[in-house]
Amino acid sequence: MAGASGRVVRRWYPHVLRSFLQVPALQLHVSKTAMRASQKDFESALSQVKLLKDPGNEVKLKLYALYKQATEGPCNTPKPGVFDLINKAKWDAWNALGSLPKETARQNYVDLVSGLSSSSDSSSQVKPEADRKQRGYETLVVTSEDSITKIMMNRPAKKNAITTQMYNEIMLALKAASKDDSAITVLTGNGDYYSSGNDLSNFTDIPPEGIEEKAKSSAILLRDFVDCFIDFPKPLIAAVNGPAVGISVTILGLFDTVYASSRATFHTPFSHLGQSPEGCSSYTFPKIMGPAKAAEMLIFGKKLTAAEACAQGLVSEVFPDSTFQKEVWTRLKAYSKLPPNAMRISKQVIRNREKEKLHAINAEESRVLQERWLSDECTNAVMNFLTRKAKL
Numbered sequence: 001m002a003g004a005s006g007r008v009v010r011r012w013y014p015h016v017l018r019s020f021l022q023v024p025a026l027q028l029h030v031s032k033t034a035m036r037a038s039q040k041d042f043e044s045a046l047s048q049v050k051l052l053k054d055p056g057n058e059v060k061l062k063l064y065a066l067y068k069q070a071t072e073g074p075c076n077t078p079k080p081g082v083f084d085l086i087n088k089a090k091w092d093a094w095n096a097l098g099s100l101p102k103e104t105a106r107q108n109y110v111d112l113v114s115g116l117s118s119s120s121d122s123s124s125q126v127k128p129e130a131d132r133k134q135r136g137y138e139t140l141v142v143t144s145e146d147s148i149t150k151i152m153m154n155r156p157a158k159k160n161a162i163t164t165q166m167y168n169e170i171m172l173a174l175k176a177a178s179k180d181d182s183a184i185t186v187l188t189g190n191g192d193y194y195s196s197g198n199d200l201s202n203f204t205d206i207p208p209e210g211i212e213e214k215a216k217s218s219a220i221l222l223r224d225f226v227d228c229f230i231d232f233p234k235p236l237i238a239a240v241n242g243p244a245v246g247i248s249v250t251i252l253g254l255f256d257t258v259y260a261s262s263r264a265t266f267h268t269p270f271s272h273l274g275q276s277p278e279g280c281s282s283y284t285f286p287k288i289m290g291p292a293k294a295a296e297m298l299i300f301g302k303k304l305t306a307a308e309a310c311a312q313g314l315v316s317e318v319f320p321d322s323t324f325q326k327e328v329w330t331r332l333k334a335y336s337k338l339p340p341n342a343m344r345i346s347k348q349v350i351r352n353r354e355k356e357k358l359h360a361i362n363a364e365e366s367r368v369l370q371e372r373w374l375s376d377e378c379t380n381a382v383m384n385f386l387t388r389k390a391k392l
């Protein structure tokens with residue numbers, strides 16, 4: 001098909017998308033169960049998507065996953081076999097959305113299509129390497145510039161506490177970053193905190209099936225989340241801009257480099273919360289800092305300053321808070337110019353032999369936590385925070 005410019009424009013919908021995603025035409029009509037506030041926008045996005053140029057397989061998978069989540073809810077179909085590559089990729093993309101609410105998925109679909117439409121309108125002016133804010137995230141700001149993908153947690157008013165939606169969006173952003181053309185990926189926080197860890201209001205959203213079901217689905221979410229860090233194929237850097245709590249600290253053991261502001265602190269108060277370690281920290285922390293120091297953090301909840309965390313090997317380097325952003329980004333821009341394949345392969349050589357072990361540890365930690373979340377100790381600690389009786 002010839003576009004207005006005379007250029008040949010390959011319309012990817014419906015033939016290509018339908019064959020790729022095998023979505024029957026009828027399925028593209030919104031089911032009655034999906035009637036919500038953004039229904040009209042969603043329908044118009046479904047029509048708009050037909051007019052777009054081929055956005056590439058990555059985006060098509062994202063669209064597919066959001067469409068399925070918006071219309072059918074969380075993925076509960078059996079995982080296709082390893083050799084069924086296309087269906088497995090589709091299943092993985094849908095499954096990665098975990099328990100993202102239908103309404104949010106619908107909104108994300110609408111945002112994604114609107115982003116695609118505006119970028120295809122001005123595609124001739126957009127440089128592929130330009131700083132591009134990726135749309136479709138509500139709890140993150142994701143940008144790509146200078147061969148660096150930056151994933152910034154963006155709930156500063158809540159100290160970047162990680163909601164179920166943010167867990168899902170971080171997984172999506174990591175999966176996208178693992179395949180984009182950036183050389184390195186950076187996780188950081190917006191505002192005065194890096195992250196206050198798990199959003200404790202995640203405990204209040206109990207489904208009709210009961211707390212046991214919630215604990216079960218949360219353990220799956222946690223396991224999938226940590227798996228994404230274990231498997232991330234490119235250099236992964238944390239720019240810890242302020243205090244870090246709970247899971248935002250434990251997963252640091254899975255990063256390749258950790259830079260911290262002098263204002264950062266590192267706190268894993270699991271016993272105080274009636275919980276137990278996750279993020280593979282039960283293995284990585286004793287390995288990084290020795291069992292005695294790790295026990296002080298993971299069992300007794302000792303909070304480390306940035307300097308202490310650096311002395312114990314959890315942090316690579318501490319920068320004065322006043323120059324943190326400038327110094328870290330100058331350093332990262334220089335690193336991002338190194339040959340990307342060499343960096344990726346070096347990471348593999350360093351990390352791959354431990355991957356299987358880390359997956360097993362992650363599974364075990366998630367299983368233990370699933371039980372902990374049902375304990376009185378945990379329920380009381382969460383209630384105390386939510387009723388403003390306790391803070392860390």
Ligand SMILES: CCCCCCCCCCC/C=C/C(=O)SCCNC(=O)CCNC(=O)[C@H](O)C(C)(C)COP(=O)(O)OP(=O)(O)OC[C@H]1O[C@@H](n2cnc3c(N)ncnc32)[C@H](O)[C@@H]1OP(=O)(O)O
Binds near residue numbers: 201202269278
């Ligand atoms: C049935 C099972 C379901 C479980 C689902 C689990 C899913 C996977 C879980 C993986 C395991 C993870 C474990 C952890 O991460 S443990 C660590 C959890 N984090 C905390 O306990 C921190 C709690 N927050 C605080 O103690 C203080 O807020 C803090 C010291 C961080 C900052 O204090 P400060 O006085 O400076 O600021 P405020 O308290 O006024 O905070 C500003 C607003 O932000 C809200 N906030 C902050 N942190 C959290 C949080 N972690 N969860 C929810 N809300 C948080 C705070 O309430 C304020 O909100 P308001 O302005 O509305 O009052």
